[in-house]
Amino acid sequence: MGIRAVPRAAPAVEAKATCASCGRPLALLKAPTCLYCGARNPHAEPESGKQAIPPALLLALEPKLRPQMSSQAKWWRRMLIFSISSTIVSALVGTCVKH
Numbered sequence: 001m002g003i004r005a006v007p008r009a010a011p012a013v014e015a016k017a018t019c020a021s022c023g024r025p026l027a028l029l030k031a032p033t034c035l036y037c038g039a040r041n042p043h044a045e046p047e048s049g050k051q052a053i054p055p056a057l058l059l060a061l062e063p064k065l066r067p068q069m070s071s072q073a074k075w076w077r078r079m080l081i082f083s084i085s086s087t088i089v090s091a092l093v094g095t096c097v098k099h
């Protein structure tokens with residue numbers, strides 16, 4: 001059951017685009033020409049490929065990176081606050097000791 005539930009490696013990825021002249025699967029959809037026979041790749045549309053990644057998706061991917069950054073920033077801020085407060089405390093203590 002468990003093994004059957006595991007999906008096989010998607011074979012549809014290779015079958016997505018095949019060369020019109022040689023019929024081989026196009027490894028690179030963005031490549032303007034076939035890697036095997038050099039025929040023009042009808043599926044190759046670099047500009048549309050760029051548009052395939054909408055800004056909404058990029059925004060959706062960003063929050064994954066933000067928590068790490070924010071936590072790191074928090075830690076840096078804590079360190080900064082701690083160092084500043086420690087220096088202030090030490091300065092105050094120093095003045096107190098001097099007096």
Ligand SMILES: [Zn+2]
Nearest residue numbers: 019022034037
């Ligand atoms: Zn080809």
